[in-house]
Amino acid sequence: MSDMTTTSQPVAPKPGAAPQVADPMLAADGTPLKRSLARALRAQKLRALMLIAPLLIFVLVTFIAPILDMLFRSVENQVVPNTLPQTVVAVEGWSPDAGETPGEPVFEALYHDLFLAAEAKRHTRLGSRLNYEHAGLSSVFRSSGRKVDDVGEVQLDALDALDKSWKDSGFWYALMSGGEGAAGDTAPLKAARGRLERLTGENFGGDAGFVPGQEIARILPRTVAEYSTFALFTAIDDGKEVARTKPWEAVKVALIQEIKRGADLAGYDGPGAAELRAARDMAAGQPDIDFKAAFADIDEAWDEIATWRTISAYGGHFTSGYFLNAADMQNGVDGIEARPENQRIYVMLFQRTLFMSLVICGACILLGYPVAFLLANLPMRTANLLMILVLLPFWTSLLVRTSAWKVMLQQQGVINDVLVWLGLVGDTGRLVMINNQFGTIVAMTHILLPFMILPMYSVMSTIPQTYVRAARSLGATNWTAFWRVYFPQSVPGIGAGSILVFILAIGYYITPELVGGTTGTFISNRIAYHISSSLNWGLAAALGSILLTAVLILYWAYDRIVGIDNVKLG
Amino acid sequence: MSESQSGDAFVAFERVQKSYDGETLVVKDLNLAIPKGEFLTMLGPSGSGKTTCLMMLAGFETATHGKILLDGVSINNIPPHKRGIGMVFQNYALFPHMTVAENLSFPLEVRKIAKPQREEKVGRALDMVQMGDFASRRPAQLSGGQQQRIALARALVFEPELVLMDEPLGALDKQLREHMQFEITNLAHQLGITVVYVTHDQTEALTMSDRVAVFNDGRIQQIAPPDELYESPQNSFVAQFIGENNTLAGTVREIRGGVALVELDDGGVIDAKPVNVSRPGERTTISIRPERVEVDTARLGENAHTLKAEVAEFIYMGDVFRTRLKVAGRDDFIIKTRNSADQKRLKPGSQIEIGWLPEDCRALDAI
Numbered sequence: 001m002s003d004m005t006t007t008s009q010p011v012a013p014k015p016g017a018a019p020q021v022a023d024p025m026l027a028a029d030g031t032p033l034k035r036s037l038a039r040a041l042r043a044q045k046l047r048a049l050m051l052i053a054p055l056l057i058f059v060l061v062t063f064i065a066p067i068l069d070m071l072f073r074s075v076e077n078q079v080v081p082n083t084l085p086q087t088v089v090a091v092e093g094w095s096p097d098a099g100e101t102p103g104e105p106v107f108e109a110l111y112h113d114l115f116l117a118a119e120a121k122r123h124t125r126l127g128s129r130l131n132y133e134h135a136g137l138s139s140v141f142r143s144s145g146r147k148v149d150d151v152g153e154v155q156l157d158a159l160d161a162l163d164k165s166w167k168d169s170g171f172w173y174a175l176m177s178g179g180e181g182a183a184g185d186t187a188p189l190k191a192a193r194g195r196l197e198r199l200t201g202e203n204f205g206g207d208a209g210f211v212p213g214q215e216i217a218r219i220l221p222r223t224v225a226e227y228s229t230f231a232l233f234t235a236i237d238d239g240k241e242v243a244r245t246k247p248w249e250a251v252k253v254a255l256i257q258e259i260k261r262g263a264d265l266a267g268y269d270g271p272g273a274a275e276l277r278a279a280r281d282m283a284a285g286q287p288d289i290d291f292k293a294a295f296a297d298i299d300e301a302w303d304e305i306a307t308w309r310t311i312s313a314y315g316g317h318f319t320s321g322y323f324l325n326a327a328d329m330q331n332g333v334d335g336i337e338a339r340p341e342n343q344r345i346y347v348m349l350f351q352r353t354l355f356m357s358l359v360i361c362g363a364c365i366l367l368g369y370p371v372a373f374l375l376a377n378l379p380m381r382t383a384n385l386l387m388i389l390v391l392l393p394f395w396t397s398l399l400v401r402t403s404a405w406k407v408m409l410q411q412q413g414v415i416n417d418v419l420v421w422l423g424l425v426g427d428t429g430r431l432v433m434i435n436n437q438f439g440t441i442v443a444m445t446h447i448l449l450p451f452m453i454l455p456m457y458s459v460m461s462t463i464p465q466t467y468v469r470a471a472r473s474l475g476a477t478n479w480t481a482f483w484r485v486y487f488p489q490s491v492p493g494i495g496a497g498s499i500l501v502f503i504l505a506i507g508y509y510i511t512p513e514l515v516g517g518t519t520g521t522f523i524s525n526r527i528a529y530h531i532s533s534s535l536n537w538g539l540a541a542a543l544g545s546i547l548l549t550a551v552l553i554l555y556w557a558y559d560r561i562v563g564i565d566n567v568k569l570g
Numbered sequence: 571m572s573e574s575q576s577g578d579a580f581v582a583f584e585r586v587q588k589s590y591d592g593e594t595l596v597v598k599d600l601n602l603a604i605p606k607g608e609f610l611t612m613l614g615p616s617g618s619g620k621t622t623c624l625m626m627l628a629g630f631e632t633a634t635h636g637k638i639l640l641d642g643v644s645i646n647n648i649p650p651h652k653r654g655i656g657m658v659f660q661n662y663a664l665f666p667h668m669t670v671a672e673n674l675s676f677p678l679e680v681r682k683i684a685k686p687q688r689e690e691k692v693g694r695a696l697d698m699v700q701m702g703d704f705a706s707r708r709p710a711q712l713s714g715g716q717q718q719r720i721a722l723a724r725a726l727v728f729e730p731e732l733v734l735m736d737e738p739l740g741a742l743d744k745q746l747r748e749h750m751q752f753e754i755t756n757l758a759h760q761l762g763i764t765v766v767y768v769t770h771d772q773t774e775a776l777t778m779s780d781r782v783a784v785f786n787d788g789r790i791q792q793i794a795p796p797d798e799l800y801e802s803p804q805n806s807f808v809a810q811f812i813g814e815n816n817t818l819a820g821t822v823r824e825i826r827g828g829v830a831l832v833e834l835d836d837g838g839v840i841d842a843k844p845v846n847v848s849r850p851g852e853r854t855t856i857s858i859r860p861e862r863v864e865v866d867t868a869r870l871g872e873n874a875h876t877l878k879a880e881v882a883e884f885i886y887m888g889d890v891f892r893t894r895l896k897v898a899g900r901d902d903f904i905i906k907t908r909n910s911a912d913q914k915r916l917k918p919g920s921q922i923e924i925g926w927l928p929e930d931c932r933a934l935d936a937i
Contacts, residue, residue: 469630470663472650474677475728481651484676488667 071548074541077319080311082198083126084113088315096309101302107291108257111151115250116229118145120200120237132536133321133330134310140301147298152253152289159252162282163275166252173243175272176227178213182270185214188221192228200237208235210242215270219263223254256283322542346526346543353523354550356441357505361452363445364501365494368452372493375453376460390453398447402514405443409434409515435517443515448504452497459493495562503551523547579603579639580764581627581732586636588622596622598788600636604766606731609758611767613775614785615811623785624734624768629653640732651680656725656733656763660740662717664709670696670720671705677728695727698757715746722754726761733758735767739774751778772812776800784808801859805846806934809857816863816903818856822847822933830933832856836899840875841928846935853936860892860906862930865916867923876925879903881916891915897924 027036081088086109094102117123127141165171178184189212196204210231217224230251231242238245259265259280268276295302313331314321321331328344329336338344371390375383393401408414411430419425433439463486471481509524516525523543530540558564581604588597597619604610612620625631626638629650637644645653664673674692683691696702699719709717718738725733735754739747755778758765769775775782776796783793784807791811792804803809810817820834822844830844832854840856847854867876882901883894890906893916897903905924907913916922 464661464663466659466661466663467665469628469650470657470659471665471676472630473628473653473655473657473734474680474724475651475654476676476680477651480680485665489665 070537070541071545072541073537074322074539074545075318075320076538077129077314077317077321078198079126079129080314081317083117083122084110084311084315085195085198086110087113087311091308091312091315094308094312096305096312099305101292101305101308104291106308107295107302110295111148111253111291112226112250114141114144114148115248116195116233117199118148119233119248120196122199128535130310130314132325132539133314134306136301137307137310140299140307144295144298144302149249150298151291151294152249152256155256155283155286155289156249156252158282158286159256159279162279165272165275166279167246169244169246171272171275172227172247172251173210175270175276176212176216176224176231177210178216179271183214184211185217186211188212188217188224188228189232191225192232195229196232196236202237204232204236206236208232208242210235213270215268219265219268220255220258223251223258226251226254253289255279256286257289259283260286260288319538322538323546325539326542326546346523349521349523349526350546350550352437353506353547356437356444356520356522357502359441360444360448360505361498361502363441364449364452365498367445368449368456368497369490369494372453372456372460373490375457376463377465387457390450393447394450398510399514401447402443402511405439405446405515406434409439409442434515435520437516437520439515439517440512440520440522443511444505444508447511448501451500451504455496455500456490456493459496460490463489491562495558499555499558502554506551507547578605580606580608580641581766582637582639583623583627584637584639586623586626586633586638588619588626588631589634595634595788597626597633600788600790602783602790602793604764606764607762609755609765609767609778609780611769611775611779611782612785613769613772613782613811616770618785619788620768620783620785621736624736624766627766628655628657628734654728654730654732656728656730658721658725658733658735658738660737662709662721662738664717664720664724666709668708669705670701670707670709670712673709673720674724674727677724681728691727695723698726699723699753714742715750718742718750719753722757726757726763730763732764732766735765737769738767739769739771747774754778776812784811786811802845803857803932803934806855806857806937809932809934814860814904814906816858816860816905817937818858818898818900818903819936820854820856822850822852822854824850829928830854832933834877834898838875838877838898840877840931842931842933843929845932847933854933855935855937857932857934858926858930860904862926863905864925864927865905865907865922867925870925870927874925874927876923879922879924881918881920881922884916884918886915895922895924 025033027033029036087106090106090109091102094106114123117126123141123145124138127138130141131138159166189208189210193204196202208228208231210228212224212228227247230248234240234242234245256279259276260283263280265273265276265280292302301307324330324336325339326346328339328347330339331337371386375386375390378386406413410416411432411434413434415433416425416430420427420430425431433442467485467489468481471485472478476484506522507524508522509528512520512522513525513528516522524547527540527543527547530536530543555564581602583600583602586597586600587595589595600619600623602623612623614620622631626633629645629648633646638646640653640655664670665676668676671692674695675688678688678691692705693702696705699722701716701719701723704712704716704720709720712720721738725735738754739750742750751774754765767775767778776799779796781793781795782799784791784799786807792799792808794802794804799808800813803812806817809815818834818840820832820840823831823833823839825831825844825847828843830842830847831839832842833839834856842854842856864870867874870876877897879895879897881893882896885892885894889909891909891913893905893907894901895903895905
């Protein structure tokens with residue numbers, strides 16, 4: 001025990017001990033005082049951390065992590081390279097400046113990528129992703145997925161006609177696995193697993209009931225790769241036995257292409273060696289498969305440079321496309337350029353959001369200041385009553401309050417009826433006060449007013465009456481005493497309220513949605529639209545990121561100009 | 571009567587009443603005349619109406635009834651900022667968002683005084699309170715005593731003839747308070763201003779003032795110079811409130827030749843000076859200051875009355891001895907004796923005889 005005290009707990013220095021001046025201060029046991037202190041405080045800090053840990057974890061899991069994930073979507077572009085892995089690699093060497101669409105190898109890669117995507121039903125997702133950048137691509141991918149089986153039909157028919165074993169699933173299985181007891185090569189299987197998992201986002205672990213033969217994998221790598229993918233998909237996703245399922249056309253196309261290009265069959269004597277040689281001789285007499293023409297046949301968009309420019313530009317794992325879109329720009333022919341005039345919407349929406357938030361903030365200051373002043377200077381009993389009136393809206397549902405404004409402001413509503421009754425406006429000239437900016441500003445000012453009054457009140461209630469009295473005794477009129485003495489001291493309250501109201505307003509959603517019509521909506525309504533209707537989460541995330549950044553910049557600017565320490569909420 | 575009294579007065583309250591709620595009077599029939607250049611202190615317990623009087627004078631409260639005159643002019647309907655009265659507040663009320671110089675400059679600015687003159691006046695006022703080096707500081711950067719000086723300088727910078735001070739030294743520690751008391755009185759006499767000073771600290775009132783008005787229950791109980799107030803209190807409240815005081819209850823037996831014979835409740839008989847008793851048989855409270863009680867009864871005259879006492883407690887206080895006695899059935903009778911070389915220290919339990927001169931013993935109204 002005594003050992004413990006000397007080693008782990010710093011003891012106060014003995015009164016007689018000479019202080020060491022040059023060196024850092026030492027505790028009684030010789031450790032530097034700072035470290036000693038840090039050690040002594042560590043337990044306290046740990047305890048504090050433990051106390052907030054449940055909330056911290058809760059917030060991290062349910063708030064911070066989803067937000068970060070959402071923000072990440074604004075630059076994430078996995079769907080293109082994951083769906084068209086071979087195509088985006090092949091298209092790298094191509095440039096839209098060449099003046100023509102990419103060559104055969106790119107189309108061949110596209111064929112294999114698209115075939116698998118269509119089998120796994122993931123091609124439409126890619127289509128909608130690329131449609132954000134190039135309108136019309138969605139239907140191109142949908143139709144191409146449907147018709148991709150038809151590519152190389154002539155050659156496939158010839159192969160099937162050559163020998164009936166090419167239609168036999170057992171034969172294919174033997175050919176690809178190298179027969180009973182042959183040396184296996186799991187590498188293609190592993191690659192296929194990775195490809196499928198990236199494509200679908202699902203788990204393709206487990207036994208496929210198939211191992212590619214080493215020999216055949218060396219001779220016909222692409223065919224084995226395609227067959228392995230087919231085998232895994234069949235076994236894991238479809239739950240069928242590989243040896244009894246006919247392989248995809250893509251496998252046969254890969255085989256035809258490989259043997260036609262002179263795959264070295266000379267030393268091969270595994271299963272199906274004779275059929276392979278026969279097929280080689282047959283293929284030599286057949287015309288090449290023209291992928292480019294076949295795709296152009298499916299949809300002429302494939303013959304357009306713009307299509308390929310889009311695929312090439314958005315082939316990376318990350319993209320600036322969403323942010324460009326959010327700023328009304330796009331990746332055009334000559335790099336980044338403004339979008340066509342009729343597609344520009346977001347910059348205007350951002351400006352409107354900022355402008356309307358400022359107006360709402362200003363309106364809240366003008367309406368809230370006198371109320372807060374009164375609250376702070378009335379006798380307790382009256383002030384409490386008034387405070388309840390201020391807080392009353394808080395206890396009412398936001399929807400009810402907004403709906404109430406609808407009743408008040410609409411053309412057949414209370415205000416218009418009263419104006420008509422008073423004869424101030426004619427029955428035909430009823431004012432339009434809702435479903436526009438005016439309606440949004442009125443309703444949001446009302447809803448956010450307590451957020452302005454409360455910080456103002458809490459600051460004002462700390463300003464003693466003696467300041468104004470002192471100013472008046474020094475010769476200041478009521479107005480001068482207020483303006484020169486009271487008002488400057490209440491500015492921190494205005495600042496706090498303004499930050500609160502502005503930040504709340506800039507991200508407000510429900511009220512603009514209900515009373516904003518088309519001219520009174522905020523950027524948040526557009527974000528919600530992309531989240532729930534157009535499902536363009538990337539763009540929604542980019543818009544959200546810009547909004548968040550704007551708020552942070554404003555917050556920083558406010559801190560620099562006014563000083564966040566001067567903000568008092570109570 | 572009030573006409574003649576306030577005719578030459580600088581500040582005058584005439585039959586002033588004040589009620590906040592319409593049911594009770596906080597200030598009841600106040601008549602007060604303050605000549606120019608006087609340092610008058612309003613002293614009293616909290617709730618006695620003294621601060622209300624000050625606020626009425628400053629213009630922050632309106633009198634319910636009566637007139638308040640400043641330099642012969644009624645100021646009842648003049649707003650505070652036009653009264654030209656300097657005021658020092660309890661917590662100084664220095665504007666926190668302004669520097670010291672800006673604080674001082676404020677009353678000059680609102681009077682539209684040109685900048686060069688303003689700066690000169692501010693500089694002079696700061697030098698007056700020896701704070702010349704602090705012009706660019708903020709109030710929060712100053713100590714309590716420094717803030718006090720600035721508040722004083724601000725109240726004086728526009729050269730008012732009347733300055734009101736509302737417990738200005740309440741927030742300072744004892745030593746600083748005593749120092750500031752001295753400075754404020756010096757400054758007031760030097761500038762020849764009239765000062766109305768409110769405090770509940772009787773030492774402050776006695777040391778600083780030309781005259782002290784003792785408030786209780788909305789009335790002035792006595793208004794007199796400090797020595798008179800202490801030595802000749804006009805009633806029991808003043809006697810109790812100012813300084814330490816011994817009281818004995820009794821009944822007047824007879825009044826003859828300016829001396830009242832009072833029979834104490836335990837049967838003892840003493841001489842006293844009749845102050846507000848007029849006829850035999852009246853109940854009275856006898857008031858004697860502790861330092862006027864004589865232990866060595868031989869020093870008193872031949873026919874002086876003496877009382878028996880028992881020593882209850884002896885307290886050594888350095889410069890004086892404070893001894894608690896049991897006298898006439900009470901055990902809170904205090905005497906103070908100077909710690910001189912020949913003074914004897916009384917032992918608790920010992921029986922002694924005490925006495926006093928009849929003029930030091932005042933027969934006041936019964937409590």
